[in-house]
Amino acid sequence: MSSEGIIKRINGSLIIAEGLSDAKIGDVVYIGEQKLIGEVVRISGKEVALQCYEDTSGLRPGESVVNTGNPLVAELGPGLIGEIFDGLERSEIELWKLTGPFIRKGYKIAPLRRDKKWHFTPRIKVGDYVTEGDILGTVQETSVVEHRILVPVGVSGTIERIEEGEFRIDDPIAEVKLPDGRGTEIKMAQVWPVRTPRPYKERVPVNEPLFTGQRVIDMFFPIARGGTAAIPGGFGSGKTITLQQIAKWSDADIVIYIGCGERGNEMADVLTHFPELEDPRTGKKLIERAIFIANVSNLPVAAREASVYMGITIAEYFRDQGYHVAVIVDSTSRWAEALRDLSG
Incomplete structure (x- = not known):
């Protein structure tokens, strides 16, 4: 299945591409040499309609379109x-x-920001059982807002490791042992599809x-x-x-x-x-x-x-x-x- 196609025609922010055989409605794509961000909005046979989130001036038919396979x-x-x-x-x-x-x-x-460190203070300890939405610990984000770090959706298990200290958002702060015996690391940052309501x-x-x-x-x-x-x-x-x-x-x-x-x-x-x-x-x-x-x-x-x-x-x-x-x-x-x- 191809993840790369080409631009067939352009009409303002609407772009028709072909060759994206693995595209799904809502997939984010990179369009052209500048890799402009767009989204798949319609699929008709071999043609895929894309809405570009940025100005399309300068784009030309024949430029590449890369499908990320992920939603916004x-x-x-x-x-x-x-x-x-x-x-x-x-x-x-x-x-x-x-x-x-x-x-x-x-x-x-x-x-x-990837370079900034935040002080993480745990609210639970090793051996505690946690499930999605539970509060692992806190970060004092501003003088008035305490940011509560949550167990991500779909994760439940026993805390194998959790640490207090200064961490970047990409650093693991805890490890959870899942019911099947596998371990998964939890970081302070998580992602969520914007068109899917949080449970x-x-x-x-x-x-x-x-x-x-x-x-x-x-x-x-x-x-x-x-x-x-x-x-x-x-x-x-x-x-x-x-x-x-x-x-x-x-x-x-x-x-x-x-x-x-x-x-x-x-x-x-x-x-x-x-x-x-x-x-x-x-x-x-x-x-x-x-x-x-x-x-x-x-x-x-x-x-x-x-x-x-x-x-x-x-x-x-x-x-x-x-x-x-x-x-x-x-x-x-x-x-x-x-x-x-x-x-x-």
């Missing part, structure tokens, strides 16, 4: 808090350092209010903790400002702000003011418990569509740690536009 995944671990990611979980701070204010296509960086044991009833910090909302339009709400309205009616206020003042533990297809100036306003805001709950900076997914309107539609899935996956990860997470998406109408564009 989120990398989860210490180093997420305080970051500004694009829809593919690339740090826009690091991309700025590499390419300047205008991000050039073809650049690939790891979502989490849960039970759905907790929605019976507590989310205090947004906006008295008119809390009084007349209360929102349940664990529920959802939408703010419909015309252009310039204050939807984005209201969402920003909820992100700043709600009583959530973690705030994930997803700018999906928003105007660049609006997203820039959020990213400028958040690092300067004092958190009324902790007295620290609000950025110390926030994550941003910034995918503005001038970026490709495929990356815009992926940004919401990326933010939700990160939110589910912190939910699994026991935190209350507020996910702010601005805007879902532009996300719906992206979905319609991708559906053909």
